[in-house]
Amino acid sequence: MSDLPFTFGISEFTTMPWSFEEDVQHYAALGVDAVEVVEAKLDEDRFAEQMRSIGDAGLVISGVQPKVRTFFPSRMMPDPKPLDERIACLRATIERLSRYAPGVPFITNTGPHPQGDMSEAMKVAAAGLGELGRVAADHGVTMALEPLNPTSVNVESAIWTVDQALDVIEASGSDHVGLCLDYWNIWQDAGIEAAIARAGDRIFTVQASDWRTPRSFADRIVPGDGAIPLARLIAATRATGFAGPWVVEIFSNDVTDSLYNGDMAAMIGRCRDAMGAAWARSGRD
Incomplete structure (x- = not known):
């Protein structure tokens, strides 16, 4: 486990080339406290054993990334197409994994409206989340x-x-629906610190990585290596009272210098050190 003054987590998206078992083994050995579970990495026949192995390794679960996590079909998960089937998939994920992950957030987003109707997408997502909030x-x-x-x-x-x-x-x-605050996604928002303050105790999970001008749909880098004012965002989040895990989530596909092709154990160490340094600065900045 880490010696950091906060719970340090890694999303399994950060180490996509590793298997679920490799994730758990390596995280436990590399000073990681929490794992964000990616359902797509679970074996349909062994998921219960796999989920239990997280606690056996001394790790906690920070959140779950469902296999189908949008209300409208997306590039990452285009099927199934009908809304009711996608909601049914999300419901099934909650029903089968929640017993192994009590109290954790299941992460979702809207997906893209096929006609670009943002207003309708927000209404559909709100209704779907109301239904899934009751299930949760x-x-x-x-x-x-x-x-x-x-x-x-x-x-x-x-x-x-x-x-x-x-x-x-x-x-x-x-009340069971809140915010997944991913700094890579929102750091350029106008008035982001006021928005974080507005979120308050509805922040259910936090994710971090760093930004360079993307060269693909999945081109994130290690915290501290890019343009995101990480310490300032952490300070704003800490001011809300958030006390959950701080999770590094990196995607690195379709780029010549993909982090997935390098030493991922060393990458996790760099992430841990960078998050610790940003946390320390967040108390002074």
């Missing part, structure tokens, strides 16, 4: 809506600011 409450977990970066608009999402996400969350009418 019944199973002792929560839902976390993630606004994505403008690079993903009409590809993976219809919303791209924290305020838009909070409008959807409030319209859901469920």
